[in-house]
């Protein structure tokens with residue numbers, strides 16, 4: 001079975017671990033969000049690609065969900081001693097090595113997709129990890145600063161400001177001119193199932209869909225498309241998705257996110273059992289919907305979610 005997953009960072013990566021366990025023989029292609037990417041200290045940092053790679057490759061800091069386990073911060077401290085920041089972004093020594101290799105390869109002329117493949121040769125994530133695009137796309141968030149509208153990088157909004165102020169708009173800068181990375185459109189067209197994991201619908205899955213050609217390919221794909229709600233009981237399971245959902249005028253409920261994707265894009269939608277009363281409203285919108293436990297408490301629970309998503313895909317295919 002060929003499965004394509006459009007994934008963001010922590011939620012996407014954890015879901016993928018469950019999916020891999022649920023269907024160990026499946027050929028899984030991950031289209032990763034690169035809108036969170038940031039250039040720091042002359043290095044290209046790809047948080048979502050790295051989170052998927054480290055999580056599936058066994059190198060992730062489990063509790064944190066991002067960065068490396070057993071991390072130290074000597075380089076960051078030395079940079080700070082020179083007065084070189086930002087101090088608010090936690091790049092560890094082990095992680096730095098990944099960004100150095102990536103930046104070196106990009107500088108030598110390799111596209112991000114080839115660099116990601118090279119990095120994955122070490123981590124062996126057990127999936128094919130493709131960036132959504134080889135082109136530069138950077139998500140910016142418009143906020144109000146003392147009565148003036150200002151755009152900040154997504155990481156500044158997310159990590160430095162902790163999404164503590166309202167997001168007025170979310171803009172994937174550069175997306176309109178970006179092309180899907182090699183292999184992305186073919187994987188989507190040739191998939192047996194396409195899954196949207198419980199990743200952020202705006203800044204993760206939404207950014208991937210903003211690359212011209214990807215949304216169209218998903219909508220036109222013969223495969224069933226099934227998503228899992230990242231919202232449980234009206235709140236994000238983790239992260240601050242509600243803040244960026246408000247910016248695109250979408251309520252923070254499982255059913256509103258399903259309607260936001262729409263029946264043109266998704267055929268099936270899973271909500272948590274606490275949101276069982278949303279099932280009827282989602283189905284009214286033309287999307288098959290089931291209520292199942294959606295808390296990724298451990299790998300078994302996550303594998304069960306993945307199986308439920310694949311079962312719903314079979315139902316809607318029929």
Ligand code: FO1
Pocket residue numbers: 008009010036045046047048050051066067088089090091095155158159
């Ligand atoms: N998240 C934080 O909350 N604080 C950090 O200092 C931080 C550093 C960081 C470094 C590398 C990396 O790959 C991810 C990192 N993240 C950090 C996670 C990241 O900011 C976001 O969770 C994702 O971009 C959203 O998917």
